[in-house]
Amino acid sequence: MAVPQPRIGVVSYPGSNDDHDALWALAALDAEAIPVWHDQRELPALDAVVLPGGFSYGDYLRCGAIARFSPATAAVREFAEAGGLVLGICNGFQILCEAGLLPGALLQNESLRFICRDVRLTVERDDLPFTARCAPGQELTIPVKHGDGRWFAPPQLLAQLEAGRQIVLRYAEPCNGSTADVAGVCNERGNVMGLMPHPEHAVDPLLGSADGALILASLVDAARDRAVALA
Amino acid sequence: MRATVLVRPKPGILDPQGEAVETALEHLGFTVSGARVGKVIDLEVDAADAAAAKAQVEQMCERLLANPLIESYEIEVAD
Numbered sequence: 001m002a003v004p005q006p007r008i009g010v011v012s013y014p015g016s017n018d019d020h021d022a023l024w025a026l027a028a029l030d031a032e033a034i035p036v037w038h039d040q041r042e043l044p045a046l047d048a049v050v051l052p053g054g055f056s057y058g059d060y061l062r063c064g065a066i067a068r069f070s071p072a073t074a075a076v077r078e079f080a081e082a083g084g085l086v087l088g089i090c091n092g093f094q095i096l097c098e099a100g101l102l103p104g105a106l107l108q109n110e111s112l113r114f115i116c117r118d119v120r121l122t123v124e125r126d127d128l129p130f131t132a133r134c135a136p137g138q139e140l141t142i143p144v145k146h147g148d149g150r151w152f153a154p155p156q157l158l159a160q161l162e163a164g165r166q167i168v169l170r171y172a173e174p175c176n177g178s179t180a181d182v183a184g185v186c187n188e189r190g191n192v193m194g195l196m197p198h199p200e201h202a203v204d205p206l207l208g209s210a211d212g213a214l215i216l217a218s219l220v221d222a223a224r225d226r227a228v229a230l231a
Numbered sequence: 232m233r234a235t236v237l238v239r240p241k242p243g244i245l246d247p248q249g250e251a252v253e254t255a256l257e258h259l260g261f262t263v264s265g266a267r268v269g270k271v272i273d274l275e276v277d278a279a280d281a282a283a284a285k286a287q288v289e290q291m292c293e294r295l296l297a298n299p300l301i302e303s304y305e306i307e308v309a310d
Contacts, residue, residue, distance in 0.1 A: 062298055069295070098298065105300045112247045152244065152301060177245065 006223035018053035047223035051092025064094035093194030110177025129222030
């Protein structure tokens with residue numbers, strides 16, 4: 001029997017600009033990548049959803065603050081609450097935090113500079129649908145490109161997240177002033193994850209690193225398992 | 232009814248913008264400390280009286296205008 005190709009949606013908001021990179025990367029990793037428009041209140045049948053990077057709704061007020069109320073985000077919330085796999089990259093991470101689907105908030109970089117370079121990351125958890133292809137403690141090289149990437153959590157929340165193993169990725173060296181050098185977090189249930197680095201820009205070794213494919217292929221694997229379970 | 236919302240970074244939250252402004256003021260010869268940069272949002276609210284307007288704006292702050300994890304807000308309503 002043929003292995004089903006998992007269906008992974010990528011939501012395009014007005015101002016998203018990494019949606020096509022995400023669609024391309026997912027297709028390159030053997031998923032059926034499906035564009036979802038921001039005004040879609042119902043999602044098509046999907047095995048996972050990616051919220052891509054960019055500047056949704058101009059990033060006015062706060063990054064992700066307005067995208068949080070878009071029809072597609074309401075649909076993504078229901079999808080996540082039903083246990084669906086959701087990955088937010090950069091602006092997608094900011095949207096998930098604003099929507100309360102992930103803990104913390106993203107603030108202006110400590111340096112006030114837009115940071116655009118490869119960073120080294122440490123994988124803190126390799127038992128998630130987003131990291132299963134990584135080795136324990138593996139170091140990944142994946143680019144960041146953000147002005148507002150400083151993840152913040154007050155001490156009590158951080159302690160709770162550390163205890164609950166919700167810190168998934170950390171910068172191997174300080175990057176933007178994030179609390180505890182956090183680069184990626186997940187929800188308590190482990191079906192929603194967000195990260196500031198861009199795995200979709202590190203899928204082909206021609207671009208300097210293919211480490212991003214470990215994250216996205218983990219998601220494709222997990223989505224495929226769900227597609228098989230449903231078939 | 233005219234309402235003004237002041238949104239500020241909460242105490243203890245690092246505000247690099249405030250620090251940059253402070254440094255710039257020091258370069259101009261001013262002795263300053265504790266500069267913080269927030270936002271002002273002016274609104275016309277359709278409400279019967281000031282109390283009703285304030286209640287509405289409070290809702291707006293809770294739902295959209297401020298992120299309670301990192302920001303505090305103050306509301307002023309002018310008749």
